[in-house]
Amino acid sequence: xxxxxxxxxxxxxxxxxxxxxxxxxxxxxxxxxxxxxxxxxxxxxxxxxxxxxxxxxxxxxxxxxxxxxxxxxxxxxxxxxxxxxxxxxxxxxxxxxxxxxxxxxxxxxxxxxxxxxxxxxxxxxxxxxxxxxxxxxxxxxxxxxxxxxxxxxxxxxxxxxxxxxxxxxxxxxxxxxxxxxxxxxxxxxxxxxxxxxxxxxxxxxxxxxxxxxxxxxxxxxxxxxxxxxxxxxxxxxxxxxxxxxxxxxx
Numbered sequence: 001x002x003x004x005x006x007x008x009x010x011x012x013x014x015x016x017x018x019x020x021x022x023x024x025x026x027x028x029x030x031x032x033x034x035x036x037x038x039x040x041x042x043x044x045x046x047x048x049x050x051x052x053x054x055x056x057x058x059x060x061x062x063x064x065x066x067x068x069x070x071x072x073x074x075x076x077x078x079x080x081x082x083x084x085x086x087x088x089x090x091x092x093x094x095x096x097x098x099x100x101x102x103x104x105x106x107x108x109x110x111x112x113x114x115x116x117x118x119x120x121x122x123x124x125x126x127x128x129x130x131x132x133x134x135x136x137x138x139x140x141x142x143x144x145x146x147x148x149x150x151x152x153x154x155x156x157x158x159x160x161x162x163x164x165x166x167x168x169x170x171x172x173x174x175x176x177x178x179x180x181x182x183x184x185x186x187x188x189x190x191x192x193x194x195x196x197x198x199x200x201x202x203x204x205x206x207x208x209x210x211x212x213x214x215x216x217x218x219x220x221x222x223x224x225x226x227x228x229x230x231x232x233x234x235x236x237x238x239x240x241x242x243x244x245x246x247x248x249x250x
Contacts, residue, residue, distance in 0.1 A: 012133045041059060104139050108143070132144065167235065
């Protein structure tokens with residue numbers, strides 16, 4: 001991993017990035033740079049858009065930051081592993097935490113699914129995307145995870161590509177070595193879906209639906225029951241260590 005300067009502010013901008021490009025700041029971005037970070041005309045930040053790598057930019061604007069002028073190339077664009085995090089949404093701060101950690105762990109897609117025992121009736125997609133962007137900004141991440149709209153678990157299972165590996169983290173599974181279980185399967189070249197259920201667990205008909213998936217690994221996360229947001233970090237760490245880009249960054 002390249003050495004990163006975490007003292008330099010980073011900002012996600014939804015605009016093309018190339019030498020000499022002028023990027024107009026949104027009001028929230030201008031307020032963040034000027035009032036929160038106390039940056040002014042001529043100060044430098046790093047910017048990325050998830051497509052064109054990372055660039056250095058100079059702030060322009062007399063009274064407050066108004067635009068950025070791209071003036072130097074910093075890093076080339078990378079690519080996230082084909083790793084989807086599929087989860088039953090949680091409430092408020094715990095959902096914020098889970099989204100941020102999934103992005104930090106290298107998930108390339110965040111897919112909320114609604115199950116029988118899901119405790120949240122509505123999901124704020126914009127808030128999820130904002131948390132994904134914030135995590136990427138703070139952790140030097142260049143590729144931004146996609147945040148998809150919620151859908152019923154049954155619909156997701158019926159529509160997903162059956163060639164992808166489904167890692168079903170089941171609190172009712174027999175306790176076994178999860179790394180050994182992951183390393184014992186064939187290479188997941190078609191992508192991986194990691195599924196974490198709701199705090200109330202899965203209904204029996206949902207478990208039956210899951211067990212009918214063609215490429216399925218039922219995974220134990222140890223002898224203790226984990227909260228859903230903790231299980232997210234544990235499961236993604238295991239998958240990345242055994243099958244993902246922790247073992248082979250290329």
